[in-house]
Amino acid sequence: AMELWQVPLSFSRLRMFPFFDLAHYIASILALKEQRGVVEVSVRSPLACWFSAMLYCFGGSVLSSLMLGEPPVAFLAKTINILLASSVWYLVFYCPEDIVYRCFSFLPLHLLVAGMKEVTRTWKITDGIAHADIVYKDAWLIMVVVGWARGAGGGLISNFEQLVRGVWKPETNELLHMSYPVKATLIGAVLFTLQHRQYLPIARHNLVFLYTIFLVVFKVKMMLTRCATSPLAPFEAAMGQMLFGSQKTPSKVKGEGATSSNYSSVCDQPSEHHHEGAKKKQGKKTE
Amino acid sequence: AMELWQVPLSFSRLRMFPFFDLAHYIASILALKEQRGVVEVSVRSPLACWFSAMLYCFGGSVLSSLMLGEPPVAFLAKTINILLASSVWYLVFYCPEDIVYRCFSFLPLHLLVAGMKEVTRTWKITDGIAHADIVYKDAWLIMVVVGWARGAGGGLISNFEQLVRGVWKPETNELLHMSYPVKATLIGAVLFTLQHRQYLPIARHNLVFLYTIFLVVFKVKMMLTRCATSPLAPFEAAMGQMLFGSQKTPSKVKGEGATSSNYSSVCDQPSEHHHEGAKKKQGKKTE
Amino acid sequence: AMELWQVPLSFSRLRMFPFFDLAHYIASILALKEQRGVVEVSVRSPLACWFSAMLYCFGGSVLSSLMLGEPPVAFLAKTINILLASSVWYLVFYCPEDIVYRCFSFLPLHLLVAGMKEVTRTWKITDGIAHADIVYKDAWLIMVVVGWARGAGGGLISNFEQLVRGVWKPETNELLHMSYPVKATLIGAVLFTLQHRQYLPIARHNLVFLYTIFLVVFKVKMMLTRCATSPLAPFEAAMGQMLFGSQKTPSKVKGEGATSSNYSSVCDQPSEHHHEGAKKKQGKKTE
Numbered sequence: 001a002m003e004l005w006q007v008p009l010s011f012s013r014l015r016m017f018p019f020f021d022l023a024h025y026i027a028s029i030l031a032l033k034e035q036r037g038v039v040e041v042s043v044r045s046p047l048a049c050w051f052s053a054m055l056y057c058f059g060g061s062v063l064s065s066l067m068l069g070e071p072p073v074a075f076l077a078k079t080i081n082i083l084l085a086s087s088v089w090y091l092v093f094y095c096p097e098d099i100v101y102r103c104f105s106f107l108p109l110h111l112l113v114a115g116m117k118e119v120t121r122t123w124k125i126t127d128g129i130a131h132a133d134i135v136y137k138d139a140w141l142i143m144v145v146v147g148w149a150r151g152a153g154g155g156l157i158s159n160f161e162q163l164v165r166g167v168w169k170p171e172t173n174e175l176l177h178m179s180y181p182v183k184a185t186l187i188g189a190v191l192f193t194l195q196h197r198q199y200l201p202i203a204r205h206n207l208v209f210l211y212t213i214f215l216v217v218f219k220v221k222m223m224l225t226r227c228a229t230s231p232l233a234p235f236e237a238a239m240g241q242m243l244f245g246s247q248k249t250p251s252k253v254k255g256e257g258a259t260s261s262n263y264s265s266v267c268d269q270p271s272e273h274h275h276e277g278a279k280k281k282q283g284k285k286t287e
Numbered sequence: 288a289m290e291l292w293q294v295p296l297s298f299s300r301l302r303m304f305p306f307f308d309l310a311h312y313i314a315s316i317l318a319l320k321e322q323r324g325v326v327e328v329s330v331r332s333p334l335a336c337w338f339s340a341m342l343y344c345f346g347g348s349v350l351s352s353l354m355l356g357e358p359p360v361a362f363l364a365k366t367i368n369i370l371l372a373s374s375v376w377y378l379v380f381y382c383p384e385d386i387v388y389r390c391f392s393f394l395p396l397h398l399l400v401a402g403m404k405e406v407t408r409t410w411k412i413t414d415g416i417a418h419a420d421i422v423y424k425d426a427w428l429i430m431v432v433v434g435w436a437r438g439a440g441g442g443l444i445s446n447f448e449q450l451v452r453g454v455w456k457p458e459t460n461e462l463l464h465m466s467y468p469v470k471a472t473l474i475g476a477v478l479f480t481l482q483h484r485q486y487l488p489i490a491r492h493n494l495v496f497l498y499t500i501f502l503v504v505f506k507v508k509m510m511l512t513r514c515a516t517s518p519l520a521p522f523e524a525a526m527g528q529m530l531f532g533s534q535k536t537p538s539k540v541k542g543e544g545a546t547s548s549n550y551s552s553v554c555d556q557p558s559e560h561h562h563e564g565a566k567k568k569q570g571k572k573t574e
Numbered sequence: 575a576m577e578l579w580q581v582p583l584s585f586s587r588l589r590m591f592p593f594f595d596l597a598h599y600i601a602s603i604l605a606l607k608e609q610r611g612v613v614e615v616s617v618r619s620p621l622a623c624w625f626s627a628m629l630y631c632f633g634g635s636v637l638s639s640l641m642l643g644e645p646p647v648a649f650l651a652k653t654i655n656i657l658l659a660s661s662v663w664y665l666v667f668y669c670p671e672d673i674v675y676r677c678f679s680f681l682p683l684h685l686l687v688a689g690m691k692e693v694t695r696t697w698k699i700t701d702g703i704a705h706a707d708i709v710y711k712d713a714w715l716i717m718v719v720v721g722w723a724r725g726a727g728g729g730l731i732s733n734f735e736q737l738v739r740g741v742w743k744p745e746t747n748e749l750l751h752m753s754y755p756v757k758a759t760l761i762g763a764v765l766f767t768l769q770h771r772q773y774l775p776i777a778r779h780n781l782v783f784l785y786t787i788f789l790v791v792f793k794v795k796m797m798l799t800r801c802a803t804s805p806l807a808p809f810e811a812a813m814g815q816m817l818f819g820s821q822k823t824p825s826k827v828k829g830e831g832a833t834s835s836n837y838s839s840v841c842d843q844p845s846e847h848h849h850e851g852a853k854k855k856q857g858k859k860t861e
Binding site: 051065076079167168 | 353527531
């Protein structure tokens with residue numbers, strides 16, 4: 001019988017293919033379908049829609065390849081993964097009566113898929129860091145950046161992914177207004193880089209286990225409570241004040257900043273209006 | 288004497304340099320000059336105009352290099368081709384009294400140049416596929432994508448080419464609203480990839496011959512009839528309905544989709560108004 | 575004692591690290607802080623501000639790496655330079671009471687820093703050319719382009735640098751409306767490429783010396799006189815008329831072109847209004 005202390009080790013040896021990868025594709029393409037205007041694009045130009053879906057699913061791979069001067073089309077060489085993701089795309093967008101989409105919008109199933117997607121995030125971060133370490137020996141900043149790009153690529157390139165669908169929102173991007181998954185991925189990339197360089201007194205499989213638990217728990221919690229409050233908000237506020245002297249008093253960030261302020265602090269209220277708002281945010285946060 | 292069955296073989300051994308390449312440069316730069324606002328750019332900033340012209344001529348090379356992680360400036364190493372294209376650019380844009388531009392706008396000459404440009408397309412597609420096959424052994428999706436990018440690069444990067452000239456149209460791109468040359472190139476890339484992997488019961492030189500004939504004939508026909516109806520429209524409609532269940536009834540695509548619907552189905556009517564419209568489309572379609 | 579003829583040789587052996595590099599970072603980040611809206615970005619999202627600052631400091635490296643198909647994140651491997659630039663960024667943006675920014679806005683200090691920054695430009699151009707020559711043996715056009723990109727990268731990618739800060743100005747770019755530093759860098763790249771290929775009857779260290787003197791003198795002169803007149807304007811006008819037949823008579827370039835015309839010819843008048851205008855231009859010209 002497996003003992004408790006062996007759980008993290010076994011967990012860190014989990015293989016992502018095919019089930020976790022599949023969950024990642026499903027969660028990503030569901031998030032894409034929730035974007036405004038995507039359904040029209042899927043009717044007008046299936047190819048643009050497919051390309052958008054591939055950027056949602058493989059954006060991390062594309063971005064980290066670009067950063068390391070490697071072929072950004074490399075992900076197309078994994079034929080089976082592409083077929084899997086394309087099947088999901090086809091079923092989610094073109095299934096008669098939207099059966100597949102409705103089916104996965106059923107909360108327990110949605111939770112399962114979203115939780116499994118978060119597991120793949122940890123694997124991608126560590127993959128990215130290991131790969132960067134091979135290309136640039138001991139350049140810790142490159143390790144952080146590539147790990148981050150690999151884990152949160154779909155979010156970071158969202159401006160250009162939207163451009164494929166004919167949408168252009170230059171006034172915002174994931175560096176200006178970081179969403180929770182992108183922030184959590186950045187923290188993960190820093191932690192795993194520190195661990196990789198042996199600055200952290202923790203074994204790799206334990207960190208993998210704890211970080212994944214953290215990701216999954218907060219993801220599920222945010223989906224259940226429909227609350228967009230980032231669990232990182234207090235730390236951010238403290239660090240922001242300490243390092244950059246920014247005191248986000250309500251009176252200060254009234255005009256332009258108001259949306260970004262609400263963005264990470266408003267919880268769901270029992271009213272129809274807020275309900276929809278939170279739902280939209282949820283869609284966006286799924287990355 | 289050469290017999291008839293030898294024609295395709297000899298044809299497939301044609302060398303593109305210098306005459307066909309030259310025709311490609313002329314046709315591309317004529318198409319650039321027909322874009323709105325380019326003449327002002329050519330006066331204000333010859334360098335931006337030159338760079339735009341180079342992207343029109345070598346866009347396929349730039350895009351496929353980017354995709355394969357190779358230097359996108361590689362095309363600048365072919366000094367003679369650059370000099371040729373630059374001379375064409377200079378003569379088309381700055382020749383006194385626009386002699387060169389007017390000369391090539393003379394229909395028979397324009398037809399010749401446009402037809403020869405289509406021949407280079409076949410060569411580029413097969414070059415791209417062969418190159419992708421060397422970099423990624425047997426990754427058929429990469430072969431299709433790189434062949435497509437190489438053959439229709441100028442069109443696919445048009446958003447960024449326009450940005451060089453200070454024009455930004457995020458609401459459209461060649462994936463959302465594919466023009467006929469880009470579609471034909473995609474089909475060619477698929478066919479040549481299938482042939483390369485020996486799934487098609489046809490010899491390479493025969494496919495080269497037939498596909499080029501197809502490209503040239505429809506290009507010339509579209510220019511002569513000033514009709515923008517894509518010869519692929521019926522197949523597209525059938526496939527769209529079969530795969531994606533899209534039934535483009537006139538009532539459905541009234542609002543936003545109307546332009547894209549007209550785009551590929553309106554023929555020239557003997558009226559001044561339509562005449563100009565078709566002319567503009569012609570310009571755009573030349574890619 | 576060092577004799578006069580030895581000065582250029584010793585000068586060309588100057589090491590950029592750490593003092594000249596530091597001056598480059600300071601001048602670049604001061605220029606960034608003068609951009610409209612940056613201070614708000616620095617409060618709202620320090621990370622976007624930091625990334626913008628890095629693009630200002632290392633834009634040339636990023637752009638030339640992209641052009642040569644090398645990892646654009648390579649600059650992050652120079653940990654000490656990144657730490658230096660990040661410290662400058664932190665002090666300029668977040669120092670209490672803006673002490674550091676005010677301190678370097680003191681004219682003599684600003685002149686010193688700006689002059690030293692121009693020295694690094696020469697070194698970057700020659701580095702870029704030497705690197706391109708290794709990758710592409712004897713491709714003079716690639717040498718010019720990479721040398722130019724390396725020396726004026728921050729300016730050339732300014733559209734995308736602005737995008738990081740949520741600003742998008744597609745109607746202009748450094749190819750359409752070249753600023754003086756970008757032009758001077760282009761001329762330098764051409765000269766050093768000619769020298770590298772031994773078409774110029776001048777020793778390398780002499781060219782380095784003379785070109786740097788030229789850069790520094792005109793930079794200081796433009797800052798002292800607050801005059802945006804490019805010293806290259808007469809040559810440009812002559813070449814423009816000779817090659818492209820453009821006669822920029824005032825009546826011709828009235829509408830849209832007016833700004834670009836003023837851009838490179840208006841000097842400071844003793845009036846409050848012009849004073850501010852020139853100041854803004856100064857900020858922009860610093861690249």
